Amino acid sequence: MTRIFRVATLAAVAVLGLSSCGGDDGGSGGDKTKLTVFAASSLTNTFGELEKAFEKDHPDVDVVISFDSSSTLATQITSGSPADVLVTADQASMQIIVDAGDNAATPQPFASNTMAVVTPPDNPAGITSVSNIDKGDFVVCDPSAPCGEVAAQILEKAGVTAKPVSYGEKVTAVLETVELGEADAGMVYITDAQGAGDQVHAIDIPDNLNVVTPYYIAAVKDSANADLATEWISLVESEAGQSVLEKAGFGAP
Amino acid sequence: MTSGGEASRGAPSQGRPPLALTVPAAVAVAFLALPVIGVLVKAPWSSLGDVLSSPDARTSLRLSLETTSITTVCCIVLGVPLAWLLARTSFRGRGVVRALVTLPLVMPPVVGGVALLLAFGRNGVVGKYLDSWFGITLPFTTPAVIVAQTFVALPFMVISVEGAFRASDVRYDAAAATLGASRWTTFRRVTMPLALPGIVSGAILSWARALGEFGATITFAGNFPGTTRTMPTQVYLALQSDPDAAIALSLALIVVSVAVLIALRERWLSGVAA
Numbered sequence: 196m197t198r199i200f201r202v203a204t205l206a207a208v209a210v211l212g213l214s215s216c217g218g219d220d221g222g223s224g225g226d227k228t229k230l231t232v233f234a235a236s237s238l239t240n241t242f243g244e245l246e247k248a249f250e251k252d253h254p255d256v257d258v259v260i261s262f263d264s265s266s267t268l269a270t271q272i273t274s275g276s277p278a279d280v281l282v283t284a285d286q287a288s289m290q291i292i293v294d295a296g297d298n299a300a301t302p303q304p305f306a307s308n309t310m311a312v313v314t315p316p317d318n319p320a321g322i323t324s325v326s327n328i329d330k331g332d333f334v335v336c337d338p339s340a341p342c343g344e345v346a347a348q349i350l351e352k353a354g355v356t357a358k359p360v361s362y363g364e365k366v367t368a369v370l371e372t373v374e375l376g377e378a379d380a381g382m383v384y385i386t387d388a389q390g391a392g393d394q395v396h397a398i399d400i401p402d403n404l405n406v407v408t409p410y411y412i413a414a415v416k417d418s419a420n421a422d423l424a425t426e427w428i429s430l431v432e433s434e435a436g437q438s439v440l441e442k443a444g445f446g447a448p
Numbered sequence: 449m450t451s452g453g454e455a456s457r458g459a460p461s462q463g464r465p466p467l468a469l470t471v472p473a474a475v476a477v478a479f480l481a482l483p484v485i486g487v488l489v490k491a492p493w494s495s496l497g498d499v500l501s502s503p504d505a506r507t508s509l510r511l512s513l514e515t516t517s518i519t520t521v522c523c524i525v526l527g528v529p530l531a532w533l534l535a536r537t538s539f540r541g542r543g544v545v546r547a548l549v550t551l552p553l554v555m556p557p558v559v560g561g562v563a564l565l566l567a568f569g570r571n572g573v574v575g576k577y578l579d580s581w582f583g584i585t586l587p588f589t590t591p592a593v594i595v596a597q598t599f600v601a602l603p604f605m606v607i608s609v610e611g612a613f614r615a616s617d618v619r620y621d622a623a624a625a626t627l628g629a630s631r632w633t634t635f636r637r638v639t640m641p642l643a644l645p646g647i648v649s650g651a652i653l654s655w656a657r658a659l660g661e662f663g664a665t666i667t668f669a670g671n672f673p674g675t676t677r678t679m680p681t682q683v684y685l686a687l688q689s690d691p692d693a694a695i696a697l698s699l700a701l702i703v704v705s706v707a708v709l710i711a712l713r714e715r716w717l718s719g720v721a722a
Contacts, residue, residue: 266688274691332588337671339689360588361670364685372670376571377587 227257230423231277233268234260235284235410236367237308237342237384241443242282249430256423264340264365265289272297272415279418280427282410284308284366284384285341289411299421302413304448305432306440309405310342310349311388313373313381313395320379325349325400329357331379334372337362342369345406346382352404370395384408386444409448484702491699492692499696507674508682509700515590515678516658519597523654526598527605528647532635534606535613536621553603560599561667568595568668592669593676597658604653612646613639652712659705 230249234242239262246258261268261278265288272278273295281298283289289302312325320331328350335350336343343362363369366383373381374394388397412431414424430436492499499505533539534546552560568575568586578584586592620642624634640647662680669676671685679701686694 264688270687270691334670337685337688339685359672361672361676364666364671364681364688368666375565375569377565377569 227255228420228423230256230258230279230420230427232258232260232280232282232427233272233276233278234262234280234282235265235268235341236262236365237284237387238262238282238410239367240390241386241439241445244439245430245436248435249427253423253426258427262367264342266291266340267365277419278415279420279424280412280414282412282431283341284410285344285408286411287344288341289413292413292415297416299414299416299418299424302411303428303432304409305412306410306437306448307446308384308386308408308410308444309446310345310382310400310408311385312398312400313370313383313388313391314379314398315373315376316393316396318379318396319376322380322398324353324398325382325404326353326355328353328380328382329355332360333357333380333382334361334363334369334378335359335382336366336369337364340365341408342366342382342384345408348406349382349400349404353400384444389444407446410445487695487698487702491695495692496696496699499693500700502693504673504682505693505697505700508677508679509704511590511593511674511677512659512679512701513704515593515597516655519594519601519658520651520655522594522598523602523605523658524647524651527602527650527654528609528640531606531609531650532613532639535610536618536639549603549606551603552600557600557661557663557665558667561596561664564592564596564599564664564668568592587668588670588672588676590669590675593665593678596664596668597661600661600664601654601657604657605650608650608653609643609646612643612650615646616642648712652709656705656709659701 232242232246242260242262246260249258250256263271265283265285268278268281269283269288269291272281272292281289281292283302289298292298293302312322312328314320314322314331322328322330322333335346338344338347340363342365360378361372363372363381366387369381370383370387370391372378373383374391385397385399388395391397412428414421414428418424431440530545530549534542534549555563565587566572568578570576570579570585570587575586578586586595616639620638621634624638625631629637660680661678662684665676665678666681666684671677671681677685679697683694683697683701686697
């Protein structure tokens with residue numbers, strides 16, 4: 196019996212040892228301080244640009260950005276993922292961490308986005324507007340992601356009752372499907388359409404059918420880098436940050 | 449394979465097992481058990497029934513069970529002959545074929561999904577002709593789920609069965625041949641029955657891999673309820689909006705896989721051993 200106990204103790208010590216060495220793994224890149232930003236996947240290009248600017252101003256800081264669906268990121272934070280800043284493409288996902296008391300300050304709106312229809316460059320199904328998106332096989336985001344909820348609202352307003360052939364788990368998955376030519380059309384944010392350039396043919400959705408999505412940013416409570424988190428938020432809200440966002444097609448908050 | 453066999457294997461006592469082996473082994477057990485315990489502890493037991501009886505959950509569970517069954521059959525039909533070829537013949541390029549077999553094991557499933565799109569997608573190198581000649585488009589269909597699952601599960605079948613073919617004595621095959629059996633008859637009546645345990649375990653491994661398959665499926669087959677949304681996708685999506693539901697679904701997936709593995713073990717492995 197004592198032997199079992201001893202083995203169990205050793206095992207417990209070893210597990211603790213393993214988990215602590217796992218925690219250190221993230222600290223690559225020398226002695227740099229790591230600022231972890233969780234951001235909606237529609238911000239991939241703009242935040243990549245802001246990351247470079249921030250690291251130029253803070254040579255001792257390594258900005259690590261995790262891009263995913265806003266709701267996934269929010270759930271990860273409430274489950275204890277160590278993030279310093281959360282940036283969501285809707286209000287509801289931000290509310291998840293507010294409800295859990297995981298935000299350091301009131302989340303601030305800093306930009307907005309609208310949706311567009313994208314088709315492969317040659318537009319094989321001859322789609323001309325969101326109202327006839329069902330002329331071909333189309334894809335939208337899954338309703339569990341913010342972009343899916345918005346797409347569903349727009350389709351309803353446009354009177355489209357046909358179902359998509361597939362639901363992308365996040366907006367970049369929808370864009371990728373259209374870029375590969377596997378679907379005739381997809382609904383993505385106008386910034387994704389613009390970012391994809393020649394890879395897709397973009398069709399505007401008129402204002403009366405479109406939905407404006409507000410983007411929110413907040414520092415995460417118990418962040419080890421609260422000052423840096425605040426500076427990141429200032430950068431996003433600064434004139435320089437706003438001009439990067441504006442160039443990519445984002446609207447004012 | 450029976451408990452008696454295990455007892456006799458453990459019987460010749462050579463002293464206490466060394467700590468250098470028992471401690472890492474205990475860590476391994478804890479490491480494997482803790483995530484399952486996590487699911488059990490955090491499972492929303494009170495709402496479990498509601499989540500699991502929801503139409504979404506039942507639809508995706510049924511789709512998962514149907515597609516993985518067909519995938520397992522595909523793995524047997526394609527994998528056993530390939531394993532035989534690798535084990536019993538020599539041909540040019542065998543090394544390349546063996547490397548190809550292991551490729552899906554090391555390839556991230558999402559990359560596998562993209563690769564499948566580039567091959568069998570609407571604009572893929574093969575898919576283009578499937579579309580223009582036969583009007584068949586795979587992506588976003590249930591057959592695409594099976595294709596994705598077979599792609600990732602086939603290596604388990606081939607490797608397991610090839611090992612079984614190699615382990616069984618070639619002299620039985622030779623004896624059958626001297627008695628006038630053709631190579632096909634020898635395969636059917638001698639080689640395959642001898643390798644049956646390997647085929648069964650290969651089938652179980654392939655099935656388990658297919659059941660858990662997510663990355664290649666969502667990339668190549670997509671995600672639509674009833675057609676392509678399998679259990680792992682359902683879990684992933686539930687995590688975006690309703691983490692409790694995701695835990696409940698994970699629990700269901702664990703229970704189903706354990707139940708099937710136990711059932712198969714009793715039904716098949718004991719029969720094979722006896």
